[in-house]
Amino acid sequence: PGLEVSMTMLAVDALLDEVAENRAHIGLAYNPPPHARIAYRASSAQPVVLLLRKDHPLAKRGGPASLNDLQAYPLALMPSTFGIGHVVSMAQVAANVSIRPTLVTNSLSALKRFVTAENFMTLVGEFAAYRELGSEELTTVAVAHPLFESAQARVLVKADRPLAAGPLELLKWIEERMPMFAPVKRPARRKPIR
Structure with a gap:
């Protein structure tokens, strides 16, 4: 109170x-x-994954995406001052590649809208897109890189x-009730009937 x-x-x-x-x-x-x-x-x-439409070429191909795949299609990203921006910056240095987004916005809602409207893709923590994943229109694709996976x-x-x-x-x-942080409750083990 x-x-x-x-x-x-x-x-x-x-x-x-x-x-x-x-x-x-x-x-x-x-x-x-x-x-x-x-x-x-x-x-x-909470691995970083690509959020994209189910009819996107990377979703149809199956399997995880590579850093090169991030350069092959229009990419919408959060700015580098956000958590995912840090991952992208570190991956660019570690792999000596340049990942250039088509769109940068600090709005997660805008990123999700671009993905549904066009052939864009974006990087998110999968937990951030659980509602969109339930819509049957979008899907996620893992990114095969240790920085994204960790x-x-x-x-x-x-x-x-x-x-x-x-x-x-x-x-x-937060620690007890937020699903991503709460301890996993396992069902009680049943005693065998003898």
Whole structure:
């Protein structure tokens, strides 16, 4: 009772600063880079995948996409200050390739709309497109690269900063009830009848 929650969407770099500077109690970030003043409270493997229409040539081909495939079709991306932008930047350096998007926007909604309207593709964490995947119009294709396969969603707090009761309760709720962070509940084992 009495807890007020304010949520702001930020690029991962700005989110890290908000938590590190005590302007935010908790951060939910996709693939944040390490930060000396930030502690991870929970992590969830969330590979970066291509989101595209089911009739896209890469979806029809089957199998994972390569970094070269990211250059072969119109690509819409988040800016480099976002988690996926960090993955793309690191992959370009690691593989010595240049991935040039046709469209850059900080709107996940816009990215999804471009993918449904044209032969675009975009990179997302699969969890970010669960509604669109249920529509039967879109699908995902894995990207065969260790940086894309190892991306993480994380719950962030400032290191060495105790949380007040309200933010601590919200943090517990996130850790216990958000599907990507909640522990997997396995059914109880039945005892054999003798």
